Amino acid sequence: MSLTALICDDSVLARKQVKKSLPEGFAAEILTASNGLEALDILSSQEVGVVFLDLTMPELDGIGVLEAIKARQLKCVVIVISADIQPEMQKRVAELGALAFIQKPVNSDKLAHIMHQYGLI
Numbered sequence: 001m002s003l004t005a006l007i008c009d010d011s012v013l014a015r016k017q018v019k020k021s022l023p024e025g026f027a028a029e030i031l032t033a034s035n036g037l038e039a040l041d042i043l044s045s046q047e048v049g050v051v052f053l054d055l056t057m058p059e060l061d062g063i064g065v066l067e068a069i070k071a072r073q074l075k076c077v078v079i080v081i082s083a084d085i086q087p088e089m090q091k092r093v094a095e096l097g098a099l100a101f102i103q104k105p106v107n108s109d110k111l112a113h114i115m116h117q118y119g120l121i
Helices: 010-022 035-047 060-070 087-095 107-116
Strands: 003-008 028-033 050-053 076-080 099-102
Touching: 003 010, 003 035, 010 028, 010 107, 028 035, 035 050, 035 060, 050 060, 060 076, 060 087, 076 087, 076 107, 087 099, 099 107
Parallel strands: 003 028, 003 050, 050 076, 076 099
Antiparallel strands: none
16 A cells, blocks of 8 residues: 655645655655645545645645644644744644644755654655
8 A cells, every 4th residue: 555645735836845855765646735625625535644734824724724634533644844933833733633843945854854753754
């Protein structure tokens, strides 16, 4: 069974940057969503192993996505990638079950380290 990953960010450029920053050994089908509602549609319709999630988006923000994942008990891990690095926000996403929090722009070495640490690669 292969892993499916979802990159959710309202910026096309940011989605491309996350995709390019994924470690070389990460063999997964990559899906994308431009807002939280699209992400939840994807998460509700198929199995996704890991979500790379922005916080500030139209339609439904990252906090709303994390709340829905928790409420619906969806089985996926979430790595938040956001420019909103306030300690309160980092605490909030951790309380909602996010595995890690990475500051934008994403650092490929840091992303690889986190993914390796949690057995995603």
